Amino acid sequence: MNNVEKSEKAFTPMFFPYAPDQFLEQIRTVVREEVMPLERNQPTPVLYKxxxxxxxxxxxxxxxxxxxxxxxxxxHSW
Structure with missing residues (x-):
């Protein structure tokens, strides 16, 4: 069949009005903003002693x- 090796990185076009790097940076920023409150509101550990x-x-x-x-x-079933 066809034994052509691709030395280029596969590029999937994204249909956004931003450059891919800029878009990914915005996604990272949004994820960080959403995760920060979850990290702050962690329950206090239970004192077992x-x-x-x-x-x-x-x-x-x-x-x-x-x-x-x-x-x-x-x-209860245990």
Whole structure:
């Protein structure tokens, strides 16, 4: 058949009124703006150690769900 090697980078035309590099930079900027609030609003980690106790504390169901990354019905079925 046809054994022609392509040494050029494949170029897919985009139909935007911007240069591809400028368009990708705008996409990156939008993604950063949307991700920043999510990074700021991360939940505080649960304190699993209780100072002064010599025995392990009993965990609440929400803490067990977070620890094992499961739902309440899954935890109850165990």
């Amino acid at each position: 209780t100072p002064g106790l010599t025995q392990k504390p009993i965990y609440k169901i929400t803490e067990v769900c977070q620890l094992f990354q499961g739902t309440k019905p899954t935890i």
